[in-house]
Amino acid sequence: MRKHLLLLLLAVGLAQSGLAQTTFPRNGVYDERPNLYAFTNATIVVDPKTTLQNATLLIRNGRVEAVGNTVSVPAGAVVMNLQGKRIYPSLIDLDSDYGMPDLPPRRGGGLFNTPPQLESNKKGPYYWNQAIQPEADAGLLFKVINPKAEELRKLGFGAVLTHAHDGIARGNGTLVTLADDRENTVVLRNGLSQHFSFSKGSSGQNNPNSIMGVVALLRQAMYDADWYKKNGPAEQANLSLEALNRAANLPAFFEAGDKFGVLRADKIGDEFGRQFIIRGGGDEYQRIDEIKATGATLILPVSYPQAYDVEDAWDADNVSLAEMKHWEMAPANPGMLAQAGIPFALTSSGLKTRTDFMANVRKAIENGLTEAQALEALTTRPAQLIRADDLLGTLAVGKLANFIVTSGNLFAADNVIYENWIRGKQYILANRAIADLRGTYDLNITPQAGTSNLKLLITGNNPDKPDFGVTANDTIKLTPKVAIDNNLVSMQVALDKKQPNALTRLTGYRNGSTLQGDGQLPNGQTVTWSATLSKPFSASATKADTTKKSTMGGLLYPFVGMGNAKKPQPQTLLIRNATVWTNEKDGIMTTTDVLVSNGKIAQVGKNLTAPTGASVIDGTGKHLTNGIIDEHSHIALFSINEGSQSSTAEVRMSDAINPDDVNIYRQLAGGVTSSQLLHGSANAIGGQSALVKLKWGEPADGLLIKGADGFIKFALGENVKQANWGDANRVRFPQTRMGVEQVYMDHFVRAKEYAKAWNAYNAQSNTPKARGKNATATLTAPRRDLELDALAEILAKKRFITCHSYVQSEINMLMHVADSLGFKVNTFTHILEGYKVADKMAKHGAGGSTFSDWWAYKMEVKDAIPYNAALMAREGVTVSINSDDAEMARRLNQEAAKTVEYGGIAEEDAWKMVTLNPAKLLHLDSHMGSIRPGKDADLVLWNNHPLSIYARPDYTIIDGAIYYSQTGDEQNRVAMQAERARLIQKMIQAKAGGQTTTRPTARRQRMWHCEDIEGVMAEGENK
Structure with missing residues (x-):
């Protein structure tokens, strides 16, 4: 016992003497000094809320031993008098790739000139897709790179959370200091975090090639991990799924890219009960209410756009209002989020020149962020987020001696960081002995x-x-x-x-x-x-930024040209004396009033009384209809095709909605109020549709029609078998029209078996015996398959098919497959040969959504005729006229009018082809598509007969809110011109004041069509 006590006292004495505990032998004598330092007479910022004047910081063996105004300096301490200097905790960066290997080169070539890589090339028991690599271990990959560490030390950073920025699931993160020691002492904690992104990184696999494909892949991987945890090891080994499960309780970081990505990432987290820490893009202020509602903590970059060189008027025309306003408002992003109560940490990642970091933090402070909030975002909050606040973030007793010595206020323009101490080791950045002569x-x-x-x-x-x-x-x-x-x-x-x-x-x-x-x-x-x-000397005496004192513009909803200063709100409206196209048995009613209340049509009749507070609109000489519904649209989407596999039923177009697309506004100006946003036609079974109302200014989720049935895009023809994709694409099945049929047969047979397995499992687990104590332990749930989920929903009549189609033989084929397997085709879209099979369509119960007079743009449409819609309608098919084109959608009223010319369709029936009939095809006619009390107040007041080429909307109303009006449009144009002029002058002044500018680049917005493919960006590319 006495011997053990002596050994214990010896160990304690060695530890207190500063003898390093190391597993590495040393070639030479051991020279272990006490590492005891006292920093006296300093202003010490212990944490963002605690600042001590004329205080002492005592550190021993790399830890804080004491801090305060009455600290006794022990004998043997190295004393440093920091009179007039400040001490801050070293900064922490949570989004770093420091010490990580360079990303492997991404597979070269494009989708159409290189053979597709359909399967993973990664050897070993890993996930089927190379973009999912949660097994990546930052601790194993990490290497000390002193030049990069020194760059960060000069900015005041003492520790970073680093991980490999490659792929959608990126593996774990490791917390490291920025010391120049061996990795064993630099790594503080490994496996501290889990990391995700929307970038497929270096993966050369075709899947995914769209943002909705990325989301679907990640969702499937998370469901697979859950299945693997319960049942997987008995069937297969998968190191990727093991890694996902192992890190499931760690802080999870998601690199989202921008404001849309933040909301998208949080939605994924909600599905799996995860609250991600989300790395944004610096534009979160544009959707601040929605982002606050996520409850997420953000990681914010302080990389701001440069001013544009707009001295040349033609160059200025190439800069959008959104770009100009973001240049002005980006530095206010942290301050606005702080004011809204949204927690965040700041990162130096994303800067073209990392030395701009502190200057850009100062810009944030000049634009509303307080210094305390800035310091919190760089010290205490990062430490808390990664559960390392026992080591870092403050200068409390017991924490690591990670601190910086500054000439004054850390955020002052004239501040100098003299030294950065990391675990008690001094790194001299500037000579604090030199007198300040300024x-x-x-x-x-x-x-x-x-x-x-x-x-x-x-x-x-x-x-x-x-x-x-x-x-x-x-x-x-x-x-x-x-x-x-x-x-x-x-x-x-x-x-x-x-x-x-x-x-x-x-x-x-x-x-x-x-x-x-x-x-x-x-x-x-x-x-x-x-x-x-x-x-x-005073920092204010330096040359002032000429833009700082100017007025900053306000937010727009959405944050683009023609956005509104406030989101439209439902009103009580009375529209008087209009010619009302009811689409009901009353037909067209003249000199009729329509009352709108609480977003619904309240009354239709003559001489209605306006309720108190109602806005009255004079409809005399005008025509009131319900809003146009576009059954086939590709507007307001970031991409439309996940064309990597023959079936991608798992993807959802709701994951790719772009609510800032100006085509929403343009189509409101054409009387469109609702659209089905469809997947493209790159594969036999495409993605799930998004049914939206064109509520200009709302976020993506605010556009979705609540309670709408689910739809999905199928496709036939050239695009599906890749006949027009080039010689390199002779790999993916199917390559023939016969193969397309086999795809449908195979997938629906599998879906039947899948549904059967789940039904059996659910029935068994719901029996009294199964619900008994420990009974469920014997039940084995099938693996959740998102692709088969969607197909099983079709079989269960919970999801409905819109099929891209042209040629009668293929239309007959799909109806035959559907009849044989027990499902229905809801709508054949395009269907330019529908007139040949209209009787069979009517018998099957399929509707037809077609173009009025498109033909001759490829071989499949050589038999198209302008009488198609009329001939299908006369066979009893529910027919609608669709756009499939952002420009055509602005004049769908005129496309409907063509059916009067070609086929002699009655005017009311023609109008129903762009209103009530698409509502029926989309199962929305119970509350949309006609004007009667109780239905949604989606209305358009036209200045002329709605089928006239001279007709234009004076008002477009959705759910009782005015989303477009002629007077509002004129006011917005004037306001937009004035705002552009103000910002152009501000940019010119910024250039004159010495700011670096960038040359504008002309960019044209992409207008999507069925066959368009958009690849997922590699890391670092513009999202």
Whole structure:
């Protein structure tokens, strides 16, 4: 017992003496010093809420031993007097790739000129898709890279959370210091976090090639991990799924890219009960209410766009209003989020020049962020988010001695970071022994050198590298050549501008607040000189940013041209004396009133009384209809095809909605109020549709029609078998029309078996015996398959098919497959040969959504005729006219009118082809598509007959809110022009004030069509 006690005391004594506990032998003698330092007389910022004046920080063996105003300095401590200096906790960056290997090159080529890689090339028991690599271990990958560490140390960072920025599931993160030691002492904690993104990274697999494919892949991987945890190891080994499960309880970080990505990532987290910490893109202020509602903590970059060079009027036309406003408002993003109560940490990642970091943090402070909030976002909050606040974030006793020594306020423009201490190891960044000479001095040279009233100006943000200037008679500005060595100063200056080579040479030293010494005039005469401080230096004396004091514009909803200062709200409206196209048995009613209340049609009749507070709209001489419904649209989407596999039923177009697409506004101006946003036609079984109302200014989820049935896109023809994809694409099945049929047969047979397995499992688990104690342990749930989920929903009549189609043989084929397997085709869209099979369609129960007169754009449409819609309608098929084109959708009223010309369709029936009939095809006719009490108040007031080429909407109303009006449009155009003019002038002033500018680049918005493919971006590319 006594022996054990002696050993214990010896171990304690060794630890207190500072003897390092290391597993590494040393080649040489051990020289272990006590590592005991006392920093006295400093202003110590212990944490964002606690600042101590004239305090002492005591550190021993890399830890904080004491901090306060009454700390006793023990014998043997190295004492450093920091009078006039400050100490802050070192900063922490949570989005770093420091020490990680460079990303492997992404597989070259494009989708159409290289053979597709359908399967993973990664060897080993891993996930089927290379973009899912949660097994990546940052601790194993990490290597100390001192030049990069030094770059971060100079910014004040002492520790970073680093991970491999490659793929959708990126593996774990490791917390490391920025010391230049061996990895064993630099790594603080490994496996500290889990990381995800929307970028497929270096993966060369075709899947995914769209943002909705990325989301679907990640969702499936998470469901697979859950299945694997319960049942998987008995069937297969999968290191990727094991890694996902192992990290499931760690803080999870998601690199979202922008405001849309933040909301998209949080939606994924909600599905799996995860609250992600989300790395944004700096534009979150544009959707601040929705982002606050997520409850997520954000990681914010401080990388701001440069001003555009808009001095040339043609160049200015290439810059959108959204780009101009974001340039102005981006620095206010952190402050606006802080004001809204949204927690965040700041990161230096994303900066083109990392040395801009602190200057950009200052910009955020100048635009509303407080210094305390900034410090919190760089110290305490990052430490808390990764559960490392026992080590980092403050200078509390027991924490690591990670701190910086500064000349003053960390966020002041003239602040200098002298030293960065990491685990008690000193890294000198600037010589704090050098005196700060900055200020304005009265310069006297005796005898007088022919120039009177001389001033010596020493300025600049860095006292180690100040800027020098000399003025004569308050007007003449001279530029001296100056060298400083500690307190010694030497200067050469041409006091006569007319003789630039006639140099006066002065040498001297600092004596208190005076510089003095000897020198020689150009003629060799010896002089004495002195420079007496007359005005201390202030950072505000430096050249001001000419943009800081100007007024900042406000938010727009959405944040693009023609956005509104406020989101439209439902109103009580009375529309009087209009010609009302009811689409009901009442037909077209003249001089009729329609009352709108609470987003619904309240009354239809003559001489209605306006309720108190109602807005009255005069409809005299005008036509009131319900809004146009586009059954087939691709607007408001970031991409439309996940064309990587023959079936991608798992993807959802709701994951790809772009609510800022100006085509929403343009189509409101054409009377469209609702659209089915369809997947493209790159595969036999495409993705799930999004049914939306065109509520300009709402976020993506705010556009979705609540309670709508689920739809999905199927496709037939050339696109599906890749006949027009080039010779490189001869790999993916199917390559023939017969193969397309087999795809449907195979997938629906599998879906039947899948549904059967789940039904059996659910029935068994719901029996009283199964619900008994420990009974469910014997039940084995089938693996959740998102693709088969969607197909099983079709079989269960819970999801409905819209099928891209042209040729009668293929239309007959799909109806035959559907009849044989027990499902229905809800709608054949395009269907330009529908007139050939209209009787069979009517018998099957399929509707037809077609173009009025499109043909001759490929071989499949050579038999198209403009009588198609009329002939299908006469066979009893529910027919609608669709757009499939952003431009055509603005004039669907005219497309409907063509059926009157081609086929003699009655005007009311023609109008129903773009209103009530698409509502029926989309199962929305119970509350949309006609004007009757109780239905949604989706209305358009036209200035003319709605089928006329001269008709245009005066008002477009959705759920009782005015989303478009002629007067509002005119006002918005005036406001947009004025805002552009203001911002152009501000950018011109910014350039004149010395800001770096960038040349505008003309960009055209992409208009999607069925066959368009958009690849998922690699890391670092514009999302």
